[in-house]
Amino acid sequence: MPTLPALRATTDDPLASRTAALAVPVFKGDIEAPGAEAALRAVGLDGVPRDADFTGALGDVRSLAAPGLGVQRLVLIGLGRMDALSDEALRRAGGALTRAIGAEVDDITTTLPLVHPTDDAFRAVAEGLLLGAYRYQGHRRSRPPRLRRVDLAVPSAFSDDVTNLLRRAEVHAAAQCTARDLVNTPAGELGPDDLARRAAEAAGATCDVEIWDETRLEQERCGGILAVGQGAERPPRLLILRYQPDGAVARIALVGKGIVFDTGGLNLKRPADRMPAMKADMAGAAAVIATCAALAELDVAVEVLGVCALAENAVSGRAQRPGDVVATRDGTTVEVLDTDAEGRVVLADALAYAVEHDPEGLVDVATLTGAAAHAVGRRAIAAFGDDEDLVRQLLAAAQAAGEATWRLPMWAELEDNLDSEVADLNNTGDGEHDDRAGATMGALFLRRFVRGVPWVHLDMPSAWAETARYHLPQGGTGTGVRTLLRWLELASPVRPAPSRHAPGSARR
Structure with a gap:
């Protein structure tokens, strides 16, 4: 069975998080998504820093120092154009996040679910986070991935079905990763x-x-x-x-x-x-x-x-x-x-x-x-x-x-x-x-x-x-x-x- 991080939905203020990283989404074109503006202000920035390596394109990931927060780093996740947002874009953004930093931190808090707080979008984010965290470990001498937990910030009035949504996302992702392990096993x-x-x-x-x-x-x-x-x-x-x-x-x-x-x-x-x-x-x-x-x-x-x-x-x-x-x-x-x-x-x-x-x-x-x-x-x-x-x-x-x-x-x-x-x-x-x-x-x-x-x-x-x-x-x-x-x-x-x-x- 592949080792994947645990997921937890929380209504706590993400800015008060004590996880290793706080991950906030941004759209392409200098547009902050929910949770980003306050987090950027907390670290002394008045907007999204842009350069050739980070434009807010879907899947872009950039880590920043976080001196004004209780986390070790602030991570920006690109969502692409706002008018192209979809559940699949959120799934891909979640996967890009954990694939990029999953081997570097033990736990993450993310405001990705706040971008589009629906049941389907939440489940897509959860699946993406888990699928991106997958690493085939069959023949690696190095230790398994570090990432153990991801906290998903949700609105206080979010779906009463959140526990069931998380469970289904976890089962789907684990099943897909089981298939990955089988395929990746050497034929010999x-x-x-x-x-x-x-x-x-x-x-x-x-x-x-x-x-x-x-x-x-x-x-x-x-x-x-x-x-x-x-x-x-x-x-x-x-x-x-x-x-x-x-x-x-x-x-x-x-x-x-x-x-x-x-x-x-x-x-x-x-x-x-x-x-x-x-x-x-x-x-x-x-x-x-x-x-x-x-x-x-x-x-x-x-x-x-x-x-x-x-x-x-x-x-x-x-x-x-x-x-x-x-x-x-x-x-x-x-x-x-x-x-x-x-x-x-x-x-x-x-x-x-x-x-x-x-x-x-x-x-x-x-x-x-x-x-x-x-x-x-x-x-x-x-x-x-x-x-x-x-x-x-x-x-x-x-x-x-x-x-x-x-x-x-x-x-x-x-x-x-x-x-x-x-x-x-x-x-x-x-x-x-x-x-x-x-x-x-x-x-x-x-x-x-x-x-x-x-x-x-x-x-x-x-x-x-x-x-x-x-x-x-x-x-x-x-x-x-x-x-x-x-x-x-x-x-x-x-x-x-x-x-x-x-x-x-x-x-x-």
């Missing part, structure tokens, strides 16, 4: 079985966990997972998580792609310089695992089946070859034209298993195609689906979570590209080879395995970031987790989130 330490067991540790208290080994996979006709994993020393697994709360109001399935490392197989990954980031090819599975592990803490009243196809796409004499034909769980045969289009092949088995359980909605999450990054960039998610209601639900959840998501088309006339002379379909389609509609071809392939079930496919280029930005770190970002949790919360009756420390099981 996280084979398919290792990931399955990490999932059991994370979610086993409130979910029933089942792990299929290679023998069971063969018995269950999961030829796609077996074919992709046959070239690796570490055999594949299918991970099944069942969250079954009393009084469930809906039944859904989440399916995650879990390629623990992707060499591209015999076709080889291209370009090769992106190979180090291929430990992130299990980010879809990480999102499903982290989501399922958080459901009980949020008291989600939806039955959830989580299915993750876990394999390593390796190069060896046993690896699948271009031109091989694979029989998947539902009997569909697939001609493998490109061994680097392996994610959809393992997902075919996982989707078929999920469909057998007749969910009312099914969402798969995957780092499926490089083409999605060409379409929406590496800071967004590409969404596909035929069920208009389910697509709208996921897009609304993504907007509430602040995770940029854009719907892409599924042109029916492209489906013929999946035809094969020797099997029911091929695993690429013409578009994947020449960068035309590659993301759509991946989605069209997956749709063959979800007939009759409302379904959305999320292709996630944003699962990995080369540079840190706002509340997102370099490396694994945990993309998709808060979107899935928001969606499941919106599908549940409104109930307070239980205490994180209260024991309980969601099994029945």
Whole structure:
């Protein structure tokens, strides 16, 4: 479990704070936000100091001496233009603050919530503060981050629901950081079985966990997972998580792609310089695992089946070859034209298993195609689906979570590209080879395995970031987790989130 600071809402005068830092927001254009003017006066300034390094742009952070205050430093946080203020801007500002100074101080008081004192804005600030404080500590010899507590100044008449808002923000942020930890773990330490067991540790208290080994996979006709994993020393697994709360109001399935490392197989990954980031090819599975592990803490009243196809796409004499034909769980045969289009092949088995359980909605999450990054960039998610209601639900959840998501088309006339002379379909389609509609071809392939079930496919280029930005770190970002949790919360009756420390099981 990642170590994150504790949050506390307070109506105390922030100028009387005795924390190590007082952080106040300012807008671009010499405009102080609530709490800034009085704090600046207290340290002997009659306005916001401006220079080339601090203009008030969103995410700018500047520390000042604070001789007139009880804190060690006064920190200015840029909010950007006042007319562009949004909940997401507040989330990003909070993340920029803790990312910039979280390793330098033990505690912070901030007036960020006073800028726009609504429930949604408060929750966004809280999430940003926590997400920005994340540091992957798996192999660091240095001590963990210093930041232990953040006090959030709120108006005296603020929402009576503040405790619940804080709890939900904490659970969402912790879940996203759990996914980050999984993605950031070196692939040499996280084979398919290792990931399955990490999932059991994370979610086993409130979910029933089942792990299929290679023998069971063969018995269950999961030829796609077996074919992709046959070239690796570490055999594949299918991970099944069942969250079954009393009084469930809906039944859904989440399916995650879990390629623990992707060499591209015999076709080889291209370009090769992106190979180090291929430990992130299990980010879809990480999102499903982290989501399922958080459901009980949020008291989600939806039955959830989580299915993750876990394999390593390796190069060896046993690896699948271009031109091989694979029989998947539902009997569909697939001609493998490109061994680097392996994610959809393992997902075919996982989707078929999920469909057998007749969910009312099914969402798969995957780092499926490089083409999605060409379409929406590496800071967004590409969404596909035929069920208009389910697509709208996921897009609304993504907007509430602040995770940029854009719907892409599924042109029916492209489906013929999946035809094969020797099997029911091929695993690429013409578009994947020449960068035309590659993301759509991946989605069209997956749709063959979800007939009759409302379904959305999320292709996630944003699962990995080369540079840190706002509340997102370099490396694994945990993309998709808060979107899935928001969606499941919106599908549940409104109930307070239980205490994180209260024991309980969601099994029945």
